[in-house]
Amino acid sequence: MHELSIATAILDRVAVEAKRHDGARFIKVGVRIGELSAIDPDALSFAFQALTAQSEWERLALEIEYCPRVQRCRQCHTEFRCAPCETECPACGAAETVLVAGEELDIAFLEVEDA
Amino acid sequence: MNRIVVEQKVLNENQRVAAELRERFRQNDVFSLNLVSSPGSGKTSLLERTLEAFSHRSRVAVLTGDIQTENDARRLARFGFPVRQITTGGTCHLDARMIEKHIAGWNLSDVDMLLIENVGNLVCPSSYDLGEDAKVVLLSVTEGDDKPLKYPSMFAKSELMVLNKMDLLPYVQFSLEQARENARRVHPGIEIIELSCTTRDGLDRWLNWLQSRRPGTPAASSGVGVNSLPRQL
Numbered sequence: 001m002h003e004l005s006i007a008t009a010i011l012d013r014v015a016v017e018a019k020r021h022d023g024a025r026f027i028k029v030g031v032r033i034g035e036l037s038a039i040d041p042d043a044l045s046f047a048f049q050a051l052t053a054q055s056e057w058e059r060l061a062l063e064i065e066y067c068p069r070v071q072r073c074r075q076c077h078t079e080f081r082c083a084p085c086e087t088e089c090p091a092c093g094a095a096e097t098v099l100v101a102g103e104e105l106d107i108a109f110l111e112v113e114d115a
Numbered sequence: 116m117n118r119i120v121v122e123q124k125v126l127n128e129n130q131r132v133a134a135e136l137r138e139r140f141r142q143n144d145v146f147s148l149n150l151v152s153s154p155g156s157g158k159t160s161l162l163e164r165t166l167e168a169f170s171h172r173s174r175v176a177v178l179t180g181d182i183q184t185e186n187d188a189r190r191l192a193r194f195g196f197p198v199r200q201i202t203t204g205g206t207c208h209l210d211a212r213m214i215e216k217h218i219a220g221w222n223l224s225d226v227d228m229l230l231i232e233n234v235g236n237l238v239c240p241s242s243y244d245l246g247e248d249a250k251v252v253l254l255s256v257t258e259g260d261d262k263p264l265k266y267p268s269m270f271a272k273s274e275l276m277v278l279n280k281m282d283l284l285p286y287v288q289f290s291l292e293q294a295r296e297n298a299r300r301v302h303p304g305i306e307i308i309e310l311s312c313t314t315r316d317g318l319d320r321w322l323n324w325l326q327s328r329r330p331g332t333p334a335a336s337s338g339v340g341v342n343s344l345p346r347q348l
Contacts, residue, residue: 002242021119029121038241038242038268039242087300096303105124106124107125108121108122109121109122111116111119114117
């Protein structure tokens with residue numbers, strides 16, 4: 001729902017990196033979006049395209065790595081992917097499991113065109 | 116091909132401002148709450164009941180967020196405590212920068228409790244830290260008992276779920292048991308308080324919760340009348 005704000009924040013970061021790496025031509029920005037981040041990848045791509053069209057970032061592609069929710073069992077330490085709200089440990093049945101992945105909303109990398 | 120490792124949170128800037136706010140609140144001993152819910156669950160009504168119950172000595176301030184109108188600030192200002200409206204103009208959530216901007220000019224050392232009413236929305240506000248001590252999510256019985264499963268992020272990040280409009284329970288298809296179970300599935304440790312802002316049933320439990328989280332707040336004044344003393348910060 002706020003994918004436009006997220007796309008804007010990504011491009012703000014790209015601008016900071018551009019200052020830091022003077023002269024580099026960025027061709028791709030890689031982000032990680034967790035299942036629980038409340039961000040829809042398609043809507044984010046759409047917002048990103050709308051913001052970059054006819055701008056200095058027109059040639060910048062967005063690569064999204066979608067990260068599923070992973071829980072870890074407190075009893076047997078098994079890590080497992082889980083459907084929303086089915087957080088019981090599939091190995092030992094314990095109810096107490098903790099979230100270890102799925103909330104990502106990260107900028108991972110920038111790709112630079114070879115000189 | 117060259118790759119530059121960035122490894123930053125997308126909302127890094129929001130996190131930075133929120134961390135600054137949290138530190139300012141800590142230094143000034145301000146307890147802050149971020150109230151979140153769907154539109155129409157009763158956030159403003161709960162704040163009205165809360166301000167009405169506080170004694171005039173309470174050092175409470177309120178920020179209330181909406182996309183448009185100053186209606187909520189008007190509703191809340193009549194209790195005599197400092198209230199500021201944040202009109203986002205279209206943005207579906209409050210962010211830390213808006214809080215920073217709207218507390219400007221307030222002397223935080225004169226505030227014990229800052230109540231922040233977020234924009235009515237169960238999705239986006241969950242992504243934005245405002246520097247608060249805790250999030251409180253409201254769910255009203257007219258909305259359906261499966262909301263925690265449909266919007267898990269918000270319920271997972273909230274310390275307390277307030278079930279509002281309990282007076283309407285006999286008239287709607289809403290299972291209290293199911294709502295509690297659903298909330299605990301996405302957040303096993305969540306606290307739950309049931310109340311009605313209309314009949315005021317259960318309101319004492321909410322006021323006690325506030326007092327337990329912010330000792331020293333003179334809650335629940337014995338007089339019921341509206342506090343008429345204008346207060347300045």
